[in-house]
Amino acid sequence: xxxxxxxxxxxxxxxxxxxxxxxxxxxxxxxxxxxxxxxxxxxxxxxxxxxxxxxxxxxxxxxxxxxxxxxxxxxxxxxxxxxxxxxxxxxxxxxxxxxxxxxxxxxxxxxxxxxxxxxxxxxxxxxxxxxxxxxxxxxxxxxxxxxxxxxxxxxxxxxxxxxxxxxxxxxxxxxxxxxxxxxxxxxxxxxxxxxxxxxxxxxxxxxxxxxxxxxxxxxxxxxxxxxxxxxxxxxxxxxxxxxxxxxxxxxxxxxxxxxxxxxxxxxxxxxxxxxxxxxxxxxxxxxxxxxxxxxxxxxxxxxxxxxxxxxxxxxxxx
Numbered sequence: 134x135x136x137x138x139x140x141x142x143x144x145x146x147x148x149x150x151x152x153x154x155x156x157x158x159x160x161x162x163x164x165x166x167x168x169x170x171x172x173x174x175x176x177x178x179x180x181x182x183x184x185x186x187x188x189x190x191x192x193x194x195x196x197x198x199x200x201x202x203x204x205x206x207x208x209x210x211x212x213x214x215x216x217x218x219x220x221x222x223x224x225x226x227x228x229x230x231x232x233x234x235x236x237x238x239x240x241x242x243x244x245x246x247x248x249x250x251x252x253x254x255x256x257x258x259x260x261x262x263x264x265x266x267x268x269x270x271x272x273x274x275x276x277x278x279x280x281x282x283x284x285x286x287x288x289x290x291x292x293x294x295x296x297x298x299x300x301x302x303x304x305x306x307x308x309x310x311x312x313x314x315x316x317x318x319x320x321x322x323x324x325x326x327x328x329x330x331x332x333x334x335x336x337x338x339x340x341x342x343x344x345x346x347x348x349x350x351x352x353x354x355x356x357x358x359x360x361x362x363x364x365x366x367x368x369x370x371x372x373x374x375x376x377x378x379x380x381x382x383x384x385x386x387x388x389x390x391x392x393x394x395x396x397x398x399x400x401x402x403x404x405x406x407x408x409x410x411x412x413x414x415x416x417x418x419x420x421x422x423x424x425x426x427x428x429x430x431x432x433x434x435x436x437x438x439x440x441x442x443x444x445x446x447x448x449x450x451x
Contacts, residue, residue: 143226146430154334161280167291170182183216183291191267194220194419195426197280197375199266204371205288212298222426249446302368321348323376330388356400377405383427383447
């Protein structure tokens with residue numbers, strides 16, 4: 134990680150653990166918002182107005198948080214406004230790097246070798262981990278935001294004046310229900326798989342994996358329509374999908390979430406496929422990057438051997 138702007142030690146998947154061995158995720162540190170007129174958003178400072186070609190999105194296909202932003206960018210038609218840079222899926226001793234793998238990009242802005250160099254450019258004295266996604270302002274040469282939940286919301290509304298859309302991922306009438314489900318979905322499933330995989334005690338693992346399958350069972354029971362809120366696609370569907378599409382190929386094995394697969398849930402399987410087939414979404418899923426990335430985590434898989442399955446996911450994405 135970075136300590137006062139200097140890379141210190143080798144990359145470690147476990148950011149922090151509490152006294153009971155539970156995995157604790159780092160809080161995002163850059164929280165400015167792009168708004169239609171550049172006015173301040175819910176957090177951070179103002180001055181980030183919606184403009185075509187002004188912002189660049191740094192992502193990793195392996196990362197579900199970054200994939201949230203990629204999905205919103207596709208669904209809202211922002212491809213032509215916001216270019217993307219994809220990092221190498223293999224997390225090395227200095228974390229995310231650029232280039233060196235099929236489908237990974239060199240850094241076009243600064244020629245950086247690693248993502249942590251982008252962070253020290255944003256803050257020369259930063260302490261913490263260099264995560265994705267990152268939204269960079271190429272006009273002001275500053276980092277706008279590195280919190281996927283924020284980026285998802287700003288992509289939903291900030292660029293409506295440039296690219297009008299009938300789709301609203303966070304509609305006002307569903308906001309209370311979305312705000313009620315999102316935190317539980319995050320805690321038990323999105324972050325729950327990580328809490329299972331990076332648990333450092335049996336008790337922490339048992340608690341986390343129970344939560345993962347409680348939420349999967351709940352979602353299976355909930356799905357009576359096309360999406361989690363009936364027939365309307367929302368940001369909650371994006372949040373669910375990014376975990377579901379990785380589950381059987383990665384979390385079931387490398388993170389020890391092996392009670393069941395998504396393939397064992399008929400409604401969730403059909404739902405995952407339904408979202409995958411929405412226009413542009415398949416382009417945001419690179420299963421080679423996903424499996425290569427997760428199985429390169431030496432703390433969990435010292436040999437870094439990547440399994441060849443599962444066959445049903447390969448067929449779905451083929």
